[in-house]
Amino acid sequence: MGARELERVDLGEVPYLDAMEDMRGWVERRRAGTIGDRLVLLTHPPVITYGTRTPADELPRADSPIPLVEVDRGGRATYHGPGQLVGYLVLNLRERGPGDIVRWVENALIEAVGSLGFATLRRDTPAGAQSLVGVWTPRHDKLASIGMRIRGGVTSHGFALxxxxxxxxxxxxxxxxxxxVAMTxxxxxxxxxxxxxPGEAAVRDAVARAFGAER
Structure with a gap:
């Protein structure tokens, strides 16, 4: 992908559905050209989200105390909550140029975590296997999940570290x-x-640097 600067937007804890409504607005504005590419860093109260292709037997039981939300991104079910840094990427890929957006996100997160002193890696998915997209430790515990959507050349959703x-x-x-798979x-x-x-502020700064995002 081309090396274009991203705007860094720092938010605190935002309810998941509120963030989704905000993201729809960011995507519309990016398509219209009224904002540039941006990386939004935030956290969510506890919520489990899942893509439309997630089988029912992978979801929590009906009596789970954590809200369950179906979303329009790729990927299966994941958890968001306190202590997790979520990054939403709103990028115009037509202006950014060709490239594998998911691999770019993986590599940026690996760079960020490496700058904090932790070695991680990306994994290729064998043919016919469940996706191994994300960031992994050398012993194959999962540190970060990635789930994105591309529509009209503009990305939405992103990653959870x-x-x-x-x-x-x-x-x-x-x-x-x-x-x-064990999460870590x-x-x-x-x-x-x-x-x-590392504290959240240090992680936010490391992630922003790795993505080339400035305030």
Missing amino acids: NVSSDLDEFTRFTACGLPD SLAELAAERGVVA
Whole structure:
């Protein structure tokens, strides 16, 4: 992809449905050319979201206390909540030039996490297998999930990076359609090494730098 600068937009905790309404507006404005490409960084209260192709048996039980929302992005079910940094990307791909947008997002997150002292990698998906899109540790625990939509040449949705997430919440359902995969967080990886975990502000800055996003 071409190297075009992104605008960085920092928000606090935003209810998921409110953020989706805001994102529809950002996408319309990007198509109209009244805003440039942007990276929106925020968090959500607890919610489980799922793409339209998610099988019912991968979703939480009906008595789950966490709201469940069907969304128009790619990917299967995932959890958003406190301690997780969510990044929404609103990009005009027709202006940005050819390239694999998902791989670009994976590589940017790997660069960001690497700058904080944690080695991660991307994985190719074998033919016929469930998608391995995302950011992984060398032992194949999943640190970040990616789910995007492209319509009219403009992207929406983005990624979720576990900073200090409650990982037990991912056990309420089949995360990302991968029943045998363990989710992890930067806090858990830091604890395993006996080092101080990076705070949210440091993670936001590292992610923004890796994506070339300025305020």
